[in-house]
Amino acid sequence: MHTQTSPTPDTAADRVPDALELLHNEHKELEALFKLYEFGRDRFLPGRKQELAEILCRALKTHAIMEEEIFYPAIEDRIADALSLVAEARVEQNVLKVLIADIETGMPGSIEYDADVKVLGEYVRHHIADEERSLFTKVREAGFDLSVLGKQLLARKTELINLPDKEFADADVIFGGGLAG
Secondary structure (H helix, E strand, C coil): CCCCCCCCCCCCCCCCCCHHHHHHHHHHHHHHHHHHHHHHCCCCCHHHHHHHHHHHHHHHHHHHHHHHHHHHHHHCCCCCCHHHHHHHHHHHHHHHHHHHHHHHHCCCCCHHHHHHHHHHHHHHHHHHHHHHHHHHHHHHHHCCCHHHHHHHHHHHHHHHHCCCHHHHHHHCHHHCCHHHC
């Protein structure tokens, strides 16, 4: 007797998360990086702190670029109150940019460096809470095709994380990279 096999369902590894899942997962990854830095604050040598801070800053920049290039423009004209919520998110990201610049030019191991990373973590946590509580809820209710938006975000993220450092800095127009000027 011959049994017909059905096509195998997509595995979790094949499935592209929708936009809100992708952003939420990134938020959790950022939180984990901040927790690691906090754990190592008094344990890690300055070089390790700098290495971790560089990973954090690049992850935050990548996240901000994805949001500012794709996510915010896709939603701001289609959701009531989105303009004010997106404006607030952009203001928060501008503060993050200043802190990131301070960290990138700071002295690892100094009290100020650790303070900058701590305050950056506090701002990021606040931004995430606001975004997930207010903006994500409105996006869910608006009936967006979050799958398509997720694919766009993932494609941009993949592009950004695969750039060598120099090219990332040039592509980093949101943070004052070479293409803006």
